[in-house]
Amino acid sequence: MRSRRLWGFVSHQCRSHETKLSGLSSEKDKRLIDVHTHVLPRRYMAFLAKQGISRPQRLPPPSDAPPGNRMTPWSDSAEDVDMRINLMDHAGVRQHILSPTFAPYLEDKAAAATAARLVNREIAALVVKKPDRFRSFASLPLPHIDEALAEIDYAFDVFGMDGATIQCFVGNRSATDPLFEPVYAELNRRGAVLFLHPCVNGLCSKFVNDPSLELSLxxxxxxxxxxxxxMISTIPNRYRNLKIIIPHLAGGLAMLLRRLDNQLPLxxxxxxxxxITARRMWYDSCCHGSSAAMNAAIEAFGADRIVLGSDYPFLTPHETYGETIGFLARLGLSDSALELVLRGNAEALLRQERRPSAEPACFRAAP
Structure with a gap:
């Protein structure tokens, strides 16, 4: 019964996609790369639960929820992976770059290292099974520097992961805290991609969190x-081989650059x-279908700095995955700009093809 209901949901998403999406359906166009997609490895979440970690999270709704109110299931189960690939096919997306939503930032060093290795191994196992459809960013056991550097080595050299992901804030530290300089230096040495992601802490502000705006705002x-x-840390200027991607078009940054040019030097x-520093970084396109936000970002950063990102599956209760992808084709961008945003920029960032060097048994080992 669950399978029938879930595949009914997929049919709803695909039918809506077919009526909304245009210009991206030919075989030639099925090369899109979505850099901002999430997966919920079941063993990793079970491990975090055993560590006593409980935090608000949006999990898939019940299988009998109406299709229009459902979020696409996003675990690493075979059924959920098949559903994901079906939606990717209908949206013309060739690859998802996978990362978790919950970082392995545990106080205990050993537990953090175990959590990071577990989540990276579980995600890498998906990539091994479907290397043509999935790639991945490695999670790091911050704020523990030695353990994070060791995990970079293992995730890149053994699991073949394509970059790393760090949350905007690690506990009470900014991701740009000087403590993390060795991590930046190593990622820069490798010419790696670094994908940032919000930690949904509401900037630790009562003015954001007390009205429960930590998710929406x-x-x-x-x-x-x-x-x-x-910009203040000068990390993008000092580490020129590091490719930093900030999600959601970096929020309101596009409209602030003139103001920052005038006032930040003070x-x-x-x-x-x-x-200038803004154009040393990249930005994913997830903006909930806002043409105003996307046009402002392209004007401020340039089309060569925008990569396709959907925040899969978090927009699927509000629009189909095809609509999330397809709105970009309706902005009136030139063919060359659209090509860069939909695939060209991501292909350039991820041009270093990585493949796991580990035996399959590596992915089945206990953490």
Whole structure:
């Protein structure tokens, strides 16, 4: 019964996609790369539960919920993976770059290292099974530097992961805290992609969290603040081989660059104007279908700095996956700009093809 209901939901998503999406359905166009997609490895979540970690999270609704109110299931079960691939096919998306939503940021070093290895192994196992459809970003056991550096080595060299992901804030530290300099240095040495993601802490502000705005308003605020932190830290300027992706078009950054050029030098010692530093980073396209936000970002950053990102599956209760992808084709962008956003920029960032060097048994080992 569950399978019938779930596949009914897929049919709803695909039918809606077919009526909304245009220009991306030919075989030639089925090469899109979505850099901002999430997976919920079941063993990893079970491990976190054993550590006593409980935090608000949006899990898939009951299988009998109406299709229009459902979020696509996103675990690593075979059924959920098949559903994901079906939706990818209908949206013309070739690959998902997978990352978890919950970082392995545990106080105990050993537990954090175990959690990071577990989530990376579980996600890498999906990539091994479907290497043409999935790639992945490695999670790091921050704030523990030695353990994080060891995990970079293992995740890149053994699991063949394509980059790393760090949350905008690690506990009470910014992702740009000087403590993390060795991590940036190593990722830069490798010419790696670093994908940022909000931790949904509402910037630790009662003005965001008390009205329960940490999910609706908090993430774009985090994105904006961390982008400015990168400007102040000069990390993008000092680590030129590091490819930083900030999600959700970096919140409100596009409309703030002129203001930051004028006023940020008054309070910080910068390597260059913020508008220049902004173009040393990349930004994913997840903006809940806002043409105003996307056009502002392209004007501010350039089409060569925008990559396709859906935040899969978090928009699926509100629109189909095909609609999330397809709105970009309706913005009136030039063919060359659309090509860059939908695949060209991501292909350039991920041009270093990685493949796991481990035997399959590595992915079945106990953490």
């Amino acid at each position: 908090g993430p774009p605020l985090e994105d904006t603040v961390i982008a400015v932190h990168y 309070v910080a010692s910068l390597a260059e104007p913020p508008s």
